[in-house]
Amino acid sequence: MSLHPLAQFIDNVPDFPKPGILFRDISPLLRDHFNATIDAISDLYTVEEWQQIDKLAGIESRGFIFAAALAYKHQKGFVKVRKPGKLPHVHASIDYGLEYGKDSLHMQKGDGSRILILDDLIATGGSLNATCQLCEQVGYQIAGMACVINLTSLNSFAYKGHQVRSVINYND
Numbered sequence: 001m002s003l004h005p006l007a008q009f010i011d012n013v014p015d016f017p018k019p020g021i022l023f024r025d026i027s028p029l030l031r032d033h034f035n036a037t038i039d040a041i042s043d044l045y046t047v048e049e050w051q052q053i054d055k056l057a058g059i060e061s062r063g064f065i066f067a068a069a070l071a072y073k074h075q076k077g078f079v080k081v082r083k084p085g086k087l088p089h090v091h092a093s094i095d096y097g098l099e100y101g102k103d104s105l106h107m108q109k110g111d112g113s114r115i116l117i118l119d120d121l122i123a124t125g126g127s128l129n130a131t132c133q134l135c136e137q138v139g140y141q142i143a144g145m146a147c148v149i150n151l152t153s154l155n156s157f158a159y160k161g162h163q164v165r166s167v168i169n170y171n172d
Contacts, residue, residue, distance in 0.1 A: 006040055007168045009033050010149070024149050024170070026120055030065065037148060037167070038069045041118070044146050044165040053143045054113035055079050059105070059131050060086070062120035066148065070118065079115065079140075081131050082106050092137040096130035105130050110139030117142070121149040122164055125157030132159040 009032065011025035029037045045053070055077040058067030064080065071078040080087065084104050091109035095102060105127070117131050132142055142162055150166035157164055 003170075004040065004168045006033060006037060010168065024121060024151075026062070026148060029148065034069075038066065038073060040167045041066055041146055041148065042070060042073060044167065045116075045144065049144070050074050052114060053116045055115045055140070057081050057107075057115050057117045057131065057135060057140070059117065059119040059127055063118045066120065066146075067116075067118040070116075077113070079107070079110075081117075081134065091139075092134060094130045094134045094137070096126050098126055103127070105134055107134050107138045110135065112139055112141065114143035115140040117145045119147045121151065122147050122157060122166070123151045123154050125155045125164075128157060128164065129159065132162075 006029060009028040011028055013023040013025050015021065016023040053076060056067040056071045057079040058064035059081045060083050068078050084106060087106050087108065089108050090106045093104055093106040095104045115135055117135065119128060122128055128145060135142060142159060144162050145159065146165045149168045149170065150164055152169045152171045
């Protein structure tokens with residue numbers, strides 16, 4: 001399998017945060033290749049597809065980085081998907097399972113806009129699935145989902161016909 005050139009800058013950390021887990025650290029991408037990373041995510045969608053997107057949602061916390069930068073680049077709005085206790089005027093929340101436990105996500109009321117959901121990494125798809133459901137509950141239309149890294153050996157995630165688009169796919 002051929003990896004995107006940015007894959008060489010991912011730091012693989014064995015046994016983090018617990019034994020048996022291979023953590024894919026994006027810190028070098030953010031520190032030394034941020035513009036190239038944002039451009040690579042942007043290139044996952046055509047000009048025509050970008051025209052059909054109104055807002056970008058970032059999943060706390062690393063999804064904020066990519067969604068905010070892409071919202072600026074494409075002159076779109078930015079929407080936060082937050083963890084409990086971090087967002088005023090919560091319209092809806094959803095509980096979901098993690099690889100290591102359970103969590104919850106919260107959002108403010110939507111406005112019917114078409115939204116692209118961004119995160120740094122998809123493992124099992126739990127937080128992404130929860131975010132898609134939550135976006136619909138608060139009043140957004142899902143336009144797509146994107147991430148920097150997709151651990152394809154752990155998931156084949158899709159949501160109502162939308163496949164996750166990713167810059168780097170690991171199948172190990």
